[in-house]
Amino acid sequence: xxxxxxxxxxxxxxxxxxxxxxxxxxxxxxxxxxxxxxxxxxxxxxxxxxxxxxxxxxxxxxxxxxxxxxxxxxxxxxxxxxxxxxxxxxxxxxxxxxxxxxxxxxxxxxxxxxx
Amino acid sequence: xxxxxxxxxxxxxxxxxxxxxxxxxxxxxxxxxxxxxxxxxxxxxxxxxxxxxxxxxxxxxxxxxxxxxxxxxxxxxxxxxxxxxxxxxxxxxxxxxxxxxxxxxxxxx
Numbered sequence: 001x002x003x004x005x006x007x008x009x010x011x012x013x014x015x016x017x018x019x020x021x022x023x024x025x026x027x028x029x030x031x032x033x034x035x036x037x038x039x040x041x042x043x044x045x046x047x048x049x050x051x052x053x054x055x056x057x058x059x060x061x062x063x064x065x066x067x068x069x070x071x072x073x074x075x076x077x078x079x080x081x082x083x084x085x086x087x088x089x090x091x092x093x094x095x096x097x098x099x100x101x102x103x104x105x106x107x108x109x110x111x112x113x114x115x
Numbered sequence: 116x117x118x119x120x121x122x123x124x125x126x127x128x129x130x131x132x133x134x135x136x137x138x139x140x141x142x143x144x145x146x147x148x149x150x151x152x153x154x155x156x157x158x159x160x161x162x163x164x165x166x167x168x169x170x171x172x173x174x175x176x177x178x179x180x181x182x183x184x185x186x187x188x189x190x191x192x193x194x195x196x197x198x199x200x201x202x203x204x205x206x207x208x209x210x211x212x213x214x215x216x217x218x219x220x221x222x223x224x
Contacts, residue, residue: 031211033211041216041217042117042202042214042215042216042217043157043202043204043214044214045211045212045213048211092156092157102145102162102164102206103147103159103162104147104159104204104212105159106156106157106158107156108155108156109155109156
């Protein structure tokens with residue numbers, strides 16, 4: 001199954017600044033997914049990142065706020081821009097490829113606190 | 116469309132059984148079940164692709180009724196290690212998963 005290394009694991013940031021989250025996968029994958037999980041809430045898909053093309057954003061998420069890079073088949077970054085306290089959440093990347101067919105593996109998450 | 120999970124929370128004593136339900140207003144191609152412990156990433160439990168088929172993972176099994184667009188997760192003889200939040204994720208072909216709001220399960224001694 002795929003193994004994802006996500007960093008940073010946590011950060012405390014000042015409002016108005018930006019944070020870039022990195023995900024490295026140990027195998028080549030076509031699609032990578034970025035989720036947000038607010039405290040005690042479900043996982044909400046931010047965008048799908050394909051290598052060599054623009055990311056596809058879900059309703060309520062825009063590229064200016066959450067720019068994504070996907071330079072190759074094993075790596076992606078998500079930037080949270082111009083942060084406000086409402087952006088405080090856990091951010092997770094995910095890929096298809098786990099212990100079962102069509103299962104998804106998640107990175108360990110980035111716990112972001114904006115002050 | 117986000118699937119609906121019930122109950123929102125449940126408390127069990129060790130050895131008791133529980134059922135967690137997941138339903139959708141959309142036709143489903145697959146239902147995925149994940150468990151997330153506090154402070155950790157969600158971990159895959161199982162996927163169901165066919166109507167009525169049951170899958171198993173240790174003492175955890177699940178069913179998927181395509182016609183009713185529902186899935187149920189069965190936890191039997193619960194253990195302390197079963198505690199966590201259970202999410203169902205629904206998929207339609209190659210689209211990304213949409214997760215329910217989760218069911219918080221607490222198993223006490």
